[in-house]
Amino acid sequence: MLSLKNIEQERLKSVRSYRLIHDSAKQDFNKLARIAAILCNVPVVLISLMEECEQLFISHYGIDLDAVPREETFCEVLLQDHSEPLIVTDALLDDRFVNNKYVTGYPHIRFYAGFPLINDENHVLGTLCVVDHKPRNLSNEQVEGLHCLVNQILQIFELQKKSNDLKISRKLFKEKSERFENIIEASNIGTWEWNLETGHVYYNEKTAAILGYSLDELQPATKDTFLSRMHENDRINCEKQLSDYFDGAINYFTCEYRIRHKNGNWVWILDRGKAVAWDQKGQPLLMFGTHTDVTLRKVASMRLVNSNKRLKIAQKIAKLGYYEINKLKNTAFWSDQIYEIWEVDNPDEKFDIDDLTAMIHPEDVIMVKNKIFEEGIDVNTTFEFRIVINKHKIKWVRGSKMLSTNDTNRIEGTFQDITSYKKLEVSLVESERRYSNLFQMMPIPSWVYDLNTLKIIEVNKAALKDYGYSREEFLNLTLKDLRPVEEINKLMEVIAHTKNNVKSYKIGGYLHKRKNGSIFNVEVHSNRLYRDNALYRVVMAVNISETQKYIEEIENQNSTLQEIARIQSHVVRAPLAKIMGIVELVNANVNLTAEENRIFLNEILNSATEFDQIVRSIADNIAQLKNN
Incomplete structure (x- = not known):
């Protein structure tokens, strides 16, 4: 048996199905309300729907009300008992309504007769109410007439509901048809x-x-x-x-x-x-x-046969082989390239999992077995190991494994000969180490910065010594921190120009600032350094404060010495230009041999030494001139 709450929920659900009332139907309700007013000779007639919180009037003859709260209505009583109409001959004499706001105030109800609108599901949808401002009663003929009007109202409700249901059905059918057509169209x-x-x-x-x-x-x-x-x-x-x-x-x-x-x-x-x-x-x-x-799929399938042939060629070129292992049956399939990597002369002879692992370097055997065979290893993984050919030849192999999630006993993967890559990697690491050492050994203060953020990302020992910062402090600086305030605008102009001409080798004279705040003149040489998809600049900052001072003194003493000073300033730039030129070659990512790398490193070191000797020579010459 349904609870009162469930009964009310079912009733409200039924009411909502009648809510969509067209204008034409409203006109019909208004006519029926007027007929009820004439039949009962009353000034006010209401036709309503009882919503969850309010009584909604779909017709209100003789009164200006669209809705009222349910708790203030007479009709709320009919929801509790709708077996008979609710007739109140004099509201002032009825304890239930004597204090009702619509009795004590507008519209001053004295007589009320409410007839419930009950549908086929026995739900009270609303009421037909006749109201008077004076006490009275209804005749049997009037009661019978109101019952007839109730039936008319219910018929209009049902017709309206069926009309709405039909429209909804048509709309759903149209949407379903359009959806089906769209699926057909989209599916091609x-x-x-x-x-x-x-x-x-x-x-x-x-x-x-x-x-x-x-x-x-x-x-x-x-x-x-x-x-x-x-x-x-x-x-x-x-x-x-x-x-x-x-x-x-x-x-x-x-x-x-x-x-x-x-x-x-x-x-x-x-x-x-x-x-x-x-x-x-x-x-x-x-x-x-x-x-x-499915022509494209069929053609693709046919092309796949040809692709397999090409794949074998590509695998041979890349030294890449495919394997498939069944752990349960302890069987394996090796592609031709794996036989070549392991240098098996006769692939037709027995070459099983044990034969393959027997040639793995003793230090790598356990790792490889764990990567391939252990349950706890990731479904997909890559690893590198060594194999030993004829007890002395070492090869590097990159392995991959893909474990089927549906059949954990089936393993697929690849083995690739990466021996040449490993040799190149070792050469590159060694080259990188030599370049780094050379950068730190240079007597010229140098650093590398990010052109976009101006943040310094690397610095050598000469710069730390000359500028007075620790390495940690220097790497927390930007170019702005090395300039006095009055030079910041000039710096940003140069940076903007550099961004538009990133390939250019730039030389310029500027003022720099040490950690202690002292200002000095520098000649800055910079060139691009492109690494890791970021644009950096390598900088060499030559302290020319003393040199510039001596040159000015010399120029003031003798016009002949002015020419010597001019020549010396050009001589100073020569070794720096050579170093920046080598940096440009590094940017070009040219594949250099170990011997070529050694030559370039020696050139950088010689240029740095040459620069140091030139600076010392200038200082000695100037000192001699001053003594004379």
């Missing part, structure tokens, strides 16, 4: 309908388009006309699949075959179908299905 498939009694076949436009025809050009459409366009090598199989389906051997008709396109080419079709009507003898009467153009 054709449809067909086969009437087996008449033999006629009906296609949609997509099926015709797949074959290059219009629908009219495919008429008359029968099974025989369709088979006549089918490749002769595919007809027997198609007929067999259809027969097996009609005999119940398979649940659906499915077949792939070739159909002649209008342009003469062959189109591969995937045909699926199912009978939807059968006669009393179990013979099919009506069948529906789809046509899908």
Whole structure:
């Protein structure tokens, strides 16, 4: 038995199904309200729906009210007991309503008669109410007439509900049809309908388009006309699949075959179908299905055969082999390239898992076995190890493993000979180490910064000594921190120009600031350094404060010495230009041999030494001049 709460929820659900009232229906309700007013000779008539929180008036004759709270209405009593109409001859004499706001105030109700609107599900939808401002009663004829009007109101409700339900059904049908059409369109498939009694076949436009025809050009459409366009090598199989389906051997008709396109080419079709009507003898009467153009897939499948041949060639070039291991059966498949990596002379001889692992370097055997065979290792993993050929030749191999999530006993993967890469890697690491050492050994203060953020990312010992910072402090600086305030604008102008000319080797004279705040003159040489997809600049900052001071003194003493000073300033730049040129070669990512790397490193070191000697020579010459 339903609780009162559940009963009310069911009633509200029923009320909501009648909520959509058209203007034409409202006019009908207004007419019925006026008839009720005339029949009972009352000034006010209300037709309402009892909502969850309010009484909604769908017609209000003689009063200006659209809705009132449910707890303030007379009709709330009818929801508790609707077996009879609620008739109140004088509200001032009725304890239930004597203090009601609509009795003591507007519209001053004295007489009230409410007739419940009860639908076929025995739910009270609302009421038909007649109201007067004075005490009175209704005659039997008036009560009978109001019951008739209640039936009329309910009929309008039902007609309106059926009309709304029909519109909703039409809308849903339209949406469903459009959805089906969109699915057909998005799936790029054709449809067909086969009437087996008449033999006629009906296609949609997509099926015709797949074959290059219009629908009219495919008429008359029968099974025989369709088979006549089918490749002769595919007809027997198609007929067999259809027969097996009609005999119940398979649940659906499915077949792939070739159909002649209008342009003469062959189109591969995937045909699926199912009978939807059968006669009393179990013979099919009506069948529906789809046509899908699978030509691209078929062509791709054929190309795959050729691709496998090319793949073997590519694997040979990349020194990449494929393996497949069944741990349960302890069997393995090796591609030809694996035999070449392990240098097995005769692949036809026995070469199993034990033979392969026996040639792995003793220090790597446990790691490799764990990576490939242990359950706890990731489903997909890569690893590197060494193999030993003929007890002395070492090869580096990169292995990969992919463990099937459906069958953990089946392992697939690759082995690739990376010996040459490893040698190159060792050479690069060594080269990188030499470059780093040389950078730190240079007597010229140098650093590397990020052109976008201006943050310093590397610094040498000479810069730490000259500028007075620790390494940690220097790497927390930007270029702005090395300039006095009055030089910041000039710095940003140079940075903007550099971003537009990142390839340029730049030289310029600037003021720099040490940690202790002292200011000095520098000649800055910079060039690009492109690494790790970021744009950096390498900088060499030559302290020219003393040199510039001496040169100015010399220039003031003798015009002949001015020429010497000019020549010396150019001589200073020569070794720096050579170093920046070598940096440019490094940026070009040229594959250099170990010997070439050694030559370039020596050139950088010689240039740095040459620069140091030139600076010392200038200082000595100037000192001698001053003494003279």
